Amino acid sequence: MSYDIITNPNSIKLSLDEIHLDNNNKEKLQQVIDEVSYFNILNQYGLKITNKILLHGASGCGKTATAKAIAKKLNKKIITLDLSEFISSRLGETSRNINSSFKKAARENAVLFIDEFDSLGKLRDYETKDSGEMKRVVNTLLQLIDQIPDNVLLICATNFIKIIDQALLRRFEIKLSFNLPTKSQLETFYNEILDKFPKNLHEIKRTYQISYAEAKDLVENQVKKKLITQEKAKETHYENKSINN
Secondary structure, rough: OOOOEEEEHHHHOOOOOHHOHHHHHHHHHHHHHHHHHHHHHHHOOOOOOOOOOEEEEEOOOOOOHHHHHHHHHHOEEEEEHHHHHHHHOHHHHHHHHHHHHHHHHHHHOHHHHHHHHHHHHHHOOOOOHHHHHHHHHHHHHHHHHHHOOOOOEEEEEEEOOOOOOOOOHHOOOOEEOOOOOOOHHHHHHHHHOOOOOOOOOOOOOOOOOOHHHHHHHHHHHHHHHHHHHHHHHHHHHHHHHHHHH
């Protein structure tokens, strides 16, 4: 049974340029991409590349999309693990399953993306009967991260960075924060989405202090409602015309 999903770069829709990142995040990600792209020359001088990134912040602000876009930019497959679903109810299998995914990423020369990272990265003061096994799982993850080969780019994502074990956090060379977009950023985002539709569908209610994912749903739901209303009006018009004739 496979506990992870492999996605080819050519099937990833959004490019890194299409994702709304602040300048700090753009600059740091570009450095990572450059290091991976020029690995051979850096390796000649004994320079280790940056290949462990933690994305953290509000839900729906582009962490998963960013991880996939990085894989697309590097033309690498991305292996995705959702730890909230990945942890086996039989904890003894979890370490083996995680180890298998790390090995697969190395074989595939891939990006390894671990979502819901806090599911395993919580503070190691577990208060359950399985606390000993959970500690062993976290220790396994620490070892795997320490031993990750240079050809694997590890990207982890969490909405709850504060509850992650500090020993795990220290392993990441780069930590990027994803915050709710500003009003100006959302205005740009709304306009980009609406530009795909006819002008008569552009009048919508815009909401702020929400994520990009929520904004996208908000626009699409209103546009769908307008389109359906228009179609119903056409049907009623033709029905009335038919009756009058």
